[in-house]
Amino acid sequence: MQTKIVLTEDEMPRQWYNIAADLPSPLQPPLGPDGNPITPEMLAPVFPMNIIEQEVSTERWIDIPEEVLAILSKWRPSPLHRAHALEKALGTPAKIFYKNESVSPAGSHKPNTAVPQAWYNKQFGIKRITTETGAGQWGSALAFACALLGLECKVFMVRISFDQKPFRKLMMATWGATCVASPSSETNAGRQILAQHPDTPGSLGIAISEAIEAAVTDPTGSTRYSLGSVLNHVMLHQTIIGLEAKKQLAKVGIKQPDVVIGCAGGGSNFAGLAFPFVNDKIHGAEIEVIPVEPTSCPTMTRGPFVYDHGDTAKMTPLLPMHSLGHDFIPPPIHAGGLRYHGMAPLVSQAIIEGLLTPRAIDQLECYESGALFARTEGIIPAPETNHAIAAAIQEAKKAKEEGKEKVILFNFSGHGLMDLVGYDNYFQGKLTNYALPESEMGNAIRELDALPKPKVVRTGKW
Amino acid sequence: MQTKIVLTEDEMPRQWYNIAADLPSPLQPPLGPDGNPITPEMLAPVFPMNIIEQEVSTERWIDIPEEVLAILSKWRPSPLHRAHALEKALGTPAKIFYKNESVSPAGSHKPNTAVPQAWYNKQFGIKRITTETGAGQWGSALAFACALLGLECKVFMVRISFDQKPFRKLMMATWGATCVASPSSETNAGRQILAQHPDTPGSLGIAISEAIEAAVTDPTGSTRYSLGSVLNHVMLHQTIIGLEAKKQLAKVGIKQPDVVIGCAGGGSNFAGLAFPFVNDKIHGAEIEVIPVEPTSCPTMTRGPFVYDHGDTAKMTPLLPMHSLGHDFIPPPIHAGGLRYHGMAPLVSQAIIEGLLTPRAIDQLECYESGALFARTEGIIPAPETNHAIAAAIQEAKKAKEEGKEKVILFNFSGHGLMDLVGYDNYFQGKLTNYALPESEMGNAIRELDALPKPKVVRTGKW
Numbered sequence: 001m002q003t004k005i006v007l008t009e010d011e012m013p014r015q016w017y018n019i020a021a022d023l024p025s026p027l028q029p030p031l032g033p034d035g036n037p038i039t040p041e042m043l044a045p046v047f048p049m050n051i052i053e054q055e056v057s058t059e060r061w062i063d064i065p066e067e068v069l070a071i072l073s074k075w076r077p078s079p080l081h082r083a084h085a086l087e088k089a090l091g092t093p094a095k096i097f098y099k100n101e102s103v104s105p106a107g108s109h110k111p112n113t114a115v116p117q118a119w120y121n122k123q124f125g126i127k128r129i130t131t132e133t134g135a136g137q138w139g140s141a142l143a144f145a146c147a148l149l150g151l152e153c154k155v156f157m158v159r160i161s162f163d164q165k166p167f168r169k170l171m172m173a174t175w176g177a178t179c180v181a182s183p184s185s186e187t188n189a190g191r192q193i194l195a196q197h198p199d200t201p202g203s204l205g206i207a208i209s210e211a212i213e214a215a216v217t218d219p220t221g222s223t224r225y226s227l228g229s230v231l232n233h234v235m236l237h238q239t240i241i242g243l244e245a246k247k248q249l250a251k252v253g254i255k256q257p258d259v260v261i262g263c264a265g266g267g268s269n270f271a272g273l274a275f276p277f278v279n280d281k282i283h284g285a286e287i288e289v290i291p292v293e294p295t296s297c298p299t300m301t302r303g304p305f306v307y308d309h310g311d312t313a314k315m316t317p318l319l320p321m322h323s324l325g326h327d328f329i330p331p332p333i334h335a336g337g338l339r340y341h342g343m344a345p346l347v348s349q350a351i352i353e354g355l356l357t358p359r360a361i362d363q364l365e366c367y368e369s370g371a372l373f374a375r376t377e378g379i380i381p382a383p384e385t386n387h388a389i390a391a392a393i394q395e396a397k398k399a400k401e402e403g404k405e406k407v408i409l410f411n412f413s414g415h416g417l418m419d420l421v422g423y424d425n426y427f428q429g430k431l432t433n434y435a436l437p438e439s440e441m442g443n444a445i446r447e448l449d450a451l452p453k454p455k456v457v458r459t460g461k462w
Numbered sequence: 463m464q465t466k467i468v469l470t471e472d473e474m475p476r477q478w479y480n481i482a483a484d485l486p487s488p489l490q491p492p493l494g495p496d497g498n499p500i501t502p503e504m505l506a507p508v509f510p511m512n513i514i515e516q517e518v519s520t521e522r523w524i525d526i527p528e529e530v531l532a533i534l535s536k537w538r539p540s541p542l543h544r545a546h547a548l549e550k551a552l553g554t555p556a557k558i559f560y561k562n563e564s565v566s567p568a569g570s571h572k573p574n575t576a577v578p579q580a581w582y583n584k585q586f587g588i589k590r591i592t593t594e595t596g597a598g599q600w601g602s603a604l605a606f607a608c609a610l611l612g613l614e615c616k617v618f619m620v621r622i623s624f625d626q627k628p629f630r631k632l633m634m635a636t637w638g639a640t641c642v643a644s645p646s647s648e649t650n651a652g653r654q655i656l657a658q659h660p661d662t663p664g665s666l667g668i669a670i671s672e673a674i675e676a677a678v679t680d681p682t683g684s685t686r687y688s689l690g691s692v693l694n695h696v697m698l699h700q701t702i703i704g705l706e707a708k709k710q711l712a713k714v715g716i717k718q719p720d721v722v723i724g725c726a727g728g729g730s731n732f733a734g735l736a737f738p739f740v741n742d743k744i745h746g747a748e749i750e751v752i753p754v755e756p757t758s759c760p761t762m763t764r765g766p767f768v769y770d771h772g773d774t775a776k777m778t779p780l781l782p783m784h785s786l787g788h789d790f791i792p793p794p795i796h797a798g799g800l801r802y803h804g805m806a807p808l809v810s811q812a813i814i815e816g817l818l819t820p821r822a823i824d825q826l827e828c829y830e831s832g833a834l835f836a837r838t839e840g841i842i843p844a845p846e847t848n849h850a851i852a853a854a855i856q857e858a859k860k861a862k863e864e865g866k867e868k869v870i871l872f873n874f875s876g877h878g879l880m881d882l883v884g885y886d887n888y889f890q891g892k893l894t895n896y897a898l899p900e901s902e903m904g905n906a907i908r909e910l911d912a913l914p915k916p917k918v919v920r921t922g923k924w
Contacts, residue, residue, distance in 0.1 A: 002471065003536055009464065074465055074543070074840060081536070085610065103565060105841045107879065147837040148547065170882035173889055174836050374636050375609045378536055379567045417569065417879050420632035427635055 003084055005097075005248040007077035013243040014064055016236045019275045019346055021060035022282050024353050027232070027345060028454045030317035031307055038317045045216040046225050048124035051117065054233040062236065068116045071148055075104045075111075076240070080248035081412075085376040087396065094399035096392055097257070098412040099245045099273055102379060106171070108414030109269045110141030110228055113237035117226050118145040127222040128152035130214045132182065132207030135161050135336040136168025137414070138228030143177035153177035156184065156210045159202035161336075167418050182207040189213050189313070204340075205312025205326070212315055229266025230310060230319070230344045238272025245409060246276055254407055256285050259395050261410035263387035264291035264300065264358075265337045267344030269413040275346075277409075278355050289356045290395075291347060292387040294366070296434035297330040299323065299343045300351055300358035307454055308342060320454035321348040331434035333363050334422030335383040359391055362433040366390045367426040370416070382414040383422050465546055467559075467710040469539035475705040476526055478698045481737040481808055483522035484744050486815050489694070489807060490916045492779035493769060500779045507678040508687050510586035513579065516695040524698060530578045533610055537566045537573075538702070542710035543874075547838040549858065556861035558854055559719070560874040561707045561735055564841060568633070570876030571731045572603030572690055575699035579688050580607040589684040590614035592676045594644065594669030597623050597798040598630025599876070600690030605639035615639035618646065618672045621664035623798075629880050644669040651675050651775070666802075667774025667788070674777055691728025692772060692781070692806045700734025707871060708738055716869055718747050721857050723872035725849035726753035726762065726820075727799045729806030731875040737808075739871075740817050751818045752857075753809060754849040756828070758896035759792040761785065761805045762813055762820035769916055770804060782916035783810040793896035795825050796884030797845040821853055824895040828852045829888040832878070844876040845884050 020027050029037035040052045047055070054062065064072075083096040101109035121129055129151055133139030139155035146153035155177055162169060162181035172179045182202045183190035189209040193200060200206075215225035227234065249257065260277045262270030270291045281287045293300055299322050308323035310316035322343040324330075330339040343351075350356050370386035372393070373379070381389060392410040399406040416423065425431050482489050491499035502514045509517070516524065526534075545558040563571035583591055591613055595601030601617035608615035617639055624631060624643035634641045644664045645652035651671040655662060662668075677687035689696065711719065722739045724732030732753045743749045755762055761784050770785035772778035784805040786792075792801040805813075812818050832848035834855070835841070843851060854872040861868040878885065887893050 003532065004471065006468065006470070008468065009466065070465065071840075105877075144840055148840050166886075167879075167882050170886050171842065171879070174833060174842050174878075174882065174885045175840075176837050371636060375638050378533075378606055378610050378637075380633060380636050415567075416636075417629075417633070420629050420636065423636045424628075424632050 002252070003082050005080040005082070005251050007244060007247055009073050011247060012069060012073065012077050013240050015061040016064060017239040017243060017276050017279065018057060018060055018062055018236050019278060020058045020232060022279055023349055024282070025349065027349060028320045030319050032317060046212060048121050048126055048224050050120045050124055051233055054236060055231055064240070065116070065119060068119050071115050072112065072240070077244045078103050080245055081377070083377055086373060089372065089376045090393065090396050090400065092396040092400040093403065094396040094406045094408050096396055097249065097407070097409045099241055099409070100412045101241060101269065102412055102415035106141040106144045107417065108137055108141065108382065109238060109241060109272060110138055111144055112240055112272065113228065113234045113268065114141040114145035115148070116237050118142070118149045118151055121224055121226070122149050122151055125222065126151070126224045128154065128218070129224060129226045130154045130156070130211040131226045131228065132156045132204060132211045134158050134204050135165055136172070137337055139177070139179060140168045140171040140175070141228065142226060143172040143175040146177060147175040154214060155179040156182040156207040158182055158204060158207050159200065182210050184210060186210070187213045203312055208311040209313045209315045229268040230342065232346055234268050235271040235275065235344055235346050238268045239275050241269070241272035241411060242274060242276035245273060249409070256280060256287060257409040258406040259288045259290065259408045261290045261292060261388050261391045261395070261408065263338060263384045263413060264293055264343065264347060265340045265384065267291070267347035269411050271344060271347055273411040278350060281355055290391055291356055291358050292391045293358065293360050294333055294335055294338050294387065295360040295362050296333050296436055297324065297339050298360045298436060299341065301360045302436070305348055305352050305454060310342060319345050321345050322351065333434060334419065334425070335366070335387065337384040338387065361387055361390045363431055364433050367423065367431065369393050371423070371426070379412070380416040381412065382416045383419050385413045388413065465544050467542040467544070467713055469706060469709055471535050473709060474531060474535065474539050475702050476531070477523040478526060479701040479705060479738050479741065480519060480522055480524055480698050481740060481812070482520045482694060484741050485811055486744070487811065489811060490782045492781050494779060508674060510583050510588055510686050512582045512586055513695055516698060517693060526702070527578070527581060530581050533577050534574065534702070539706045540565050540703070542707055543839070545839055548835060551834065551838045552855065552858050552862065554858040554862040555865065556858040556868045556870050558858055559711065559869070559871045561703055561871070562874045563703060563731065564874055564877035568603040568606050569879065570599055570603065570844065571700060571703060571734060572600055573606055574702055574734065575690065575696045575730065576603040576607035577610070578699050580604070580611045580613055583686055583688070584611050584613055587684065588613070588686045590616065590680070591686060591688045592616045592618070592673040593688045593690065594618045594666060594673040596620050596666050597627055598634070599799055601639070601641060602630045602633040602637070603690065604688060605634040605637040608639060609637040616676060617641040618644035618669040620644055620666060620669050621662065644672050646672060648672070649675045665774055670773040671775045671777045691730040692804065694808055696730050697733040697737065697806055697808050700730045701737050703731070703734035703873060704736060704738035707735060711871070718742060718749060719871040720868040721750045721752065721870045723752045723754060723850050723853045723857070723870065725800060725846050725875060726755055726805065726809060727802045727846060729753070729809035731873050733806060733809055735873040740812060743817055752853055753818055753820050754853045755820065755822050756795055756797055756800050756849065757822040757824050758795050758898055759786070759801050760822045760898060761803065763822045767810055767814050767916060772804060781807050783807050784813065795896060796881065796887070797828070797849065799846040800849065823849055823852045825893055826895055829885065829893065831855050833885070841874070842878040843874065844878045845881050847875045850875065
């Protein structure tokens with residue numbers, strides 16, 4: 001009974017898949033504060049031009065550089081597992097497969113984009129990369145990539161996480177990165193906020209502002225900023241997940257899955273697994289593709305498709321996306337990576353085109369599903385990943401009711417070894433669900449009324 | 463440039479290698495308190511008979527049950543990596559390879575024996591397994607194995623670790639095991655100690671006593687005890703590591719390594735990698751085989767080969783081993799897994815036979831080596847594993863001085879994601895070396911004078 005389907009290094013994909021080439025409607029550009037499209041040149045102080053070119057590219061296939069492949073091959077191709085034990089526990093006729101991205105040294109899918117981002121920066125002559133991080137998942141992945149490529153890495157970490165969750169900060173330090181609590185006294189943005197609110201817990205919005213400022217104000221011009229999700233080039237780099245999964249399913253004689261599932265915060269692990277299958281769907285395949293979010297932060301299921309800022313402080317351009325409003329503050333659920341007000345423009349547009357069927361699931365059902373997974377399949381999942389597992393279990397139960405031998409594929413985006421406190425709270429009965437009141441959501445979204453609206457031409461029939 | 467050498471599931475070893483068949487002198491039996499050999503029947507209340515049979519077996523090859531292989535294949539065969547980046551940083555002509563045991567769901571080599579131990583117990587009709595754990599590495603591995611095999615698992619965890627290191631306890635809970643602080647009020651041994659010392663931090667010795675008592679006093683007779691290192695059957699189960707490594711080296715055209723290295727606390731990860739190569743050495747191959755220990759707990763390099771108890775409370779039989787004395791209390795270094803007064807009898811005897819060249823390394827050199835490894839190879843090592851890395855780096859530097867293209871192989875026994883506080887202390891300059899004063903060591907060892915002495919017949923020429 002084979003439980004693990006592997007690929008050799010020779011079978012690793014040599015190109016990333018760019019869904020921008022295949023979406024029925026063209027992706028709409030980011031806008032500046034004046035409502036006019038942002039040009040690549042305007043982004044040049046923030047990102048290196050080779051990454052900006054990827055961000056705006058509509059080429060279907062983009063070569064993965066050899067050196068990037070060599071580093072990724074330290075843990076890739078990642079295994080695809082058949083969840084026999086979980087299937088048995090559920091008594092389902094469905095075949096459940098999961099792509100195991102927890103095998104990376106940082107414990108998640110994040111290094112899939114951290115490594116190429118660091119590599120392109122290095123190629124462009126950049127010496128130092130800045131970024132922000134919430135709980136530290138992305139900051140630690142970028143620290144890892146910079147260590148391997150010999151770049152300096154500076155991470156602005158939201159103060160409350162910096163103080164309360166020391167472990168990912170220690171991972172960054174072990175990989176040689178500098179991590180400071182945000183707001184810090186190192187930037188104008190940070191100093192201003194500290195002057196007004198010396199005891200602020202910080203926010204991702206403030207940390208983004210500091211990281212961008214630290215990049216664009218370096219007098220040597222050799223610093224750039226890096227983002228771990230949301231943007232097009234990040235989705236691109238993650239497609240190696242789905243491209244591998246397709247080859248692995250083919251090895252066990254499966255032409256295509258019936259259902260593809262990923263949790264979605266900014267959207268990158270979901271897109272990474274799903275987009276190669278969405279391509280098949282655009283070209284006629286019958287596949288249900290489900291991005292899963294928490295009911296407490298229902299960006300895709302209840303947020304409108306609008307132009308909105310990526311950060312609270314409105315430092316970023318306006319992006320066409322599903323959003324709960326840039327000042328929306330999600331309830332304190334344990335899946336920190338899914339507490340984001342927006343959604344990647346590429347994922348958002350695929351939703352509008354009818355290619356995806358988003359789903360929101362409550363926190364308690366997610367932990368229940370994650371605990372069942374840990375006790376059957378043996379790997380302790382990250383709280384974010386539990387959302388994908390919960391949806392897979394829902395689908396497996398549905399297949400049982402329908403008596404169908406469906407093939408369900410989900411992304412096991414990361415392990416939960418740094419997130420055990422959430423499980424402890426769950427087992428002790430301390431966790432609750434957070435259904436978002438209409439009033440709170442409305443307040444956040446009404447703010448968006450003044451912003452330009454993205455146009456969508458629905459051409460697909462799915 | 464290939465950095466990772468993998469095997470398919472079909473290439474997994476189907477048998478474990480038992481070095482007891484090949485050691486020049488026969489292994490001497492454990493002794494009871496009266497100085498007479500322990501019989502298998504005397505161990506029957508503690509271990510299931512199928513494991514006792516393995517413990518005393520001198521068969522060279524022992525079949526791995528199919529169901530055990532199926533579970534191990536969730537993460538095995540583990541990858542063998544060529545450490546190109548570390549070699550480059552050291553400027554060494556040596557080729558450094560490491561076997562990556564950190565890819566298991568528990569993060570170390572421990573599940574290699576936890577899974578078969580749980581399986582043999584289940585085959586024997588046992589419903590519940592007890593064990594002790596210090597920092598929690600072994601307890602979490604056994605909890606993992608019991609979850610997958612549907613057995614109950616009860617872990618007695620040394621109180622000071624239970625209070626100060628909550629994360630592995632939470633791993634055990636997530637896998638459904640029951641973990642209590644030791645001494646507990648659940649056993650006579652625990653209650654007695656609590657009555658005398660209500661504030662005791664506990665010890666591994668006390669926890670062993672409680673776990674054994676909890677197993678042997680179960681009125682239903684369906685509980686047994688399990689140990690994660692030291693014993694012969696544990697070394698046996700770990701040999702899958704070295705057997706895989708041999709096949710992997712052969713795939714890149716290497717007939718045998720020049721140097722084989724592993725850190726050694728109880729001895730199991732070292733033995734697991736090394737014993738298949740020691741077999742080659744017994745049959746004429748020129749290989750230097752190095753078990754590495756901390757200078758603060760120099761069992762192999764300064765402790766005599768004696769009959770001693772495995773635990774402080776003298777609950778276990780007398781085992782023929784290198785020991786610093788069963789009441790020796792090692793300094794509080796961060797590599798908790800290497801703070802053990804004794805050494806596996808099979809490893810101890812191989813030392814006496816001249817097959818191994820043990821080495822002790824200071825804590826600071828180990829952390830320096832581990833940090834260099836993390837920043838070049840990208841994986842954060844466990845503090846225990848840093849000892850193997852430090853020795854590999856010493857050997858690589860020696861190869862550079864000698865201008866030799868040596869092949870160095872070491873066991874990357876586990877990742878350090880649950881041990882980041884040690885790195886933090888190291889980077890902050892808070893750690894020191896602990897050279898053990900002769901006087902302290904002597905006191906512990908003089909206690910042993912009253913015990914019987916094991917006999918050794920040296921027949922090998924290495």
